[in-house]
Amino acid sequence: MSEWGFVIAAYALTWGGITGYLLYVRARTARARRELEAAAQETES
Amino acid sequence: MSRPGKGGAGAARPPAARWLGPLAVVSLAAVVAAQVVGFAVSPPERDMGHLQKILYVHVPAAWCAFLAAFVLFICSVLYLVRRQERYDLLAASAAEVGTVFTALTLALGSIWARPTWGVWWTWDPRLTTTAILMLIYAGYLALRAFTEDPERRARWSAAVGILAFLDVPIVYLSVRWRSIHQVQSSPDTVDSAYALGLELNALAFVLLMVYLTAQRYHAARLERAAEALREEAALAPGGARV
Secondary structure (H helix, E strand, C coil), X not given: CCHHHHHHHHHHHHHHHHHHHHHHHHHHXXXXXXXXXXXXXXXXX | CCCCCECCHHHCCCCXXXXXXXXXXXXXXXXXXXXXXXHHHCCCECCCEXXXXXXXXHHXXXXXXXXXXXXXXXXXXXXXXXXXXXXXXXXXXXXXXXXXXXXXXXXXXXXXXXXXXXXXXXXXXXXXXXXXXHHHHHHHHHHHHHCCCHHHHHHHHHHHHHHHHHHHHHHHHHHHCCCCCCCCCCCCCCCHHHHHHHHHHHHXXXXXXXXXXXXXXXXXXXXXXXXXXXXXXXXXXXCCCC
16 A cells, blocks of 8 residues: 555544544434433423 | 432523533544644754644643643542542533543554654554543443442442543653653643644643533533432332333
8 A cells, every 4th residue: 555545544544443433422412402302392292 | 319419400400501512612622623734834954854743632642631631630539538529520521521632642652653763553652541530531431331339339439530530640741751751741842833733732721721621521410410310200200101
């Protein structure tokens, strides 16, 4: 693999990994928010 | 099962984290600026050529792994002293983010090492102690996943969190023990042509780390609040269906 091949692989891994984790955290936040809304409605009813 | 300590996040609805949005925008701007300078603009280095660009992401990732371990340590100690759930949740958030950055540090180091040292991996003191840090982070997350009682989970994981940070000075000093890894890099020790790329990437990575930890902590607080409301509904008259 060429010098640039290693560089591109490193940057792809970095930003792919960080973006993947970011999407996971945001999805988890959205799910938790939905669960909280549902629980709040259950408590009120 | 008992709640870990007083002042639990589930006691009230967590406030909306309005500052998370602006922090995300600032982090993104810093990341874009850092990539322009680090990836696109910085010149090739005399010995490493363009491979030096890998260090713009490898070194800040390592700093963030250490910083996350420091947050984990502080929150673990605070939890053991004050027994407040928010410290446990923040420690767990920092540990998760620290795991991501430690894994990146090892993987990026490996990608840099192959063309530079000729090997993907060697049992060098720096590499080995960083791998140990990764194992402690993984152990911390596994412990949390497999311990059901929240109070016990918080106490035990606080102990592991403190242990994780004890490895950080060992990792830092390990380059002095017959290591082939170069000594610590910082903007002061590299040529000015490369310092800006390193500084900008360090700033972008730290902002990202803070944002990811805060976002993960916010999710954890929402989860706890939902759990607390469900428990409340179950305890209410006629609420046994939950």
